[in-house]
Amino acid sequence: MRKHGKKYRAAIEKIEAGRKYTLEDGVSKVKDIAFAKFDETVELTMWLGVDPRKADQLVRGTVVLPHGLGKSKTVLVIAQGDKQREAQEAGADFVGGDDMVDKIKGGWLDFDAVIATPDMMRSVGQLGKILGPRGLMPNPKTGTVTFDVKTAVQETKAGKIEYRVDKTGVIHVPVGKVSFEAQKIQENALVLLDAVVKAKPSTAKGKYVKKVNLAATMSPGVLLDEAAYTK
Numbered sequence: 298m299r300k301h302g303k304k305y306r307a308a309i310e311k312i313e314a315g316r317k318y319t320l321e322d323g324v325s326k327v328k329d330i331a332f333a334k335f336d337e338t339v340e341l342t343m344w345l346g347v348d349p350r351k352a353d354q355l356v357r358g359t360v361v362l363p364h365g366l367g368k369s370k371t372v373l374v375i376a377q378g379d380k381q382r383e384a385q386e387a388g389a390d391f392v393g394g395d396d397m398v399d400k401i402k403g404g405w406l407d408f409d410a411v412i413a414t415p416d417m418m419r420s421v422g423q424l425g426k427i428l429g430p431r432g433l434m435p436n437p438k439t440g441t442v443t444f445d446v447k448t449a450v451q452e453t454k455a456g457k458i459e460y461r462v463d464k465t466g467v468i469h470v471p472v473g474k475v476s477f478e479a480q481k482i483q484e485n486a487l488v489l490l491d492a493v494v495k496a497k498p499s500t501a502k503g504k505y506v507k508k509v510n511l512a513a514t515m516s517p518g519v520l521l522d523e524a525a526y527t528k
Contacts, residue, residue, distance in 0.1 A: 304332040317522040331475045337513035344508040356462040360492045364481040365456030367474040370409040387450035
């Protein structure tokens with residue numbers, strides 16, 4: 298069993314055992330106990346009452362966090378013709394067609410998000426084994442396979458993130474940085490919480506939101522009152 302350092306143990310002592318915090322108090326506590334020398338990411342974790350093995354209970358979607366995540370994503374658009382110009386005008390960092398596909402096959406991965414037009418998916422599909430494991434493969438369900446390149450680029454740059462339940466029924470999503478104002482972390486978290494609650498599968502039985510935790514990268518987590526997000 299891994300032993301925690303003095304700073305971690307000191308942080309745990311500041312958390313009331315068994316207490317489930319409101320979002321406002323939880324954010325305040327996470328900011329208070331964060332101790333790393335770098336600007337830690339604040340992550341929201343939700344345990345859901347779903348069976349991810351069933352296709353109709355795979356909770357997945359995207360949201361645009363109102364305050365982003367502290368840095369603008371480097372966006373690659375794979376398109377052709379006028380859509381390349383549209384991508385450039387929208388602020389894409391890299392734009393190309395089959396040349397970009399070949400570049401990625403050669404090992405280039407200097408980007409945070411990939412957007413592709415539907416007519417390029419035959420070529421982009423060849424990158425599944427490279428982009429898939431990294432969570433970068435364009436997908437119509439997340440709005441990254443689209444002819445509306447302008448909107449896709451602008452939303453991604455503005456803080457659009459994907460949430461997806463893992464095989465154990467848990468969702469992990471960053472909602473800000475410790476350096477953010479508490480209000481901004483709260484607003485980002487609320488947008489995510491609302492989206493996940495609204496994404497409840499009609500086939501899910503019993504309690505949907507079972508547990509909610511908020512934590513910074515190196516710090517212990519703070520339990521939130523999941524009852525506030527159960528519909």
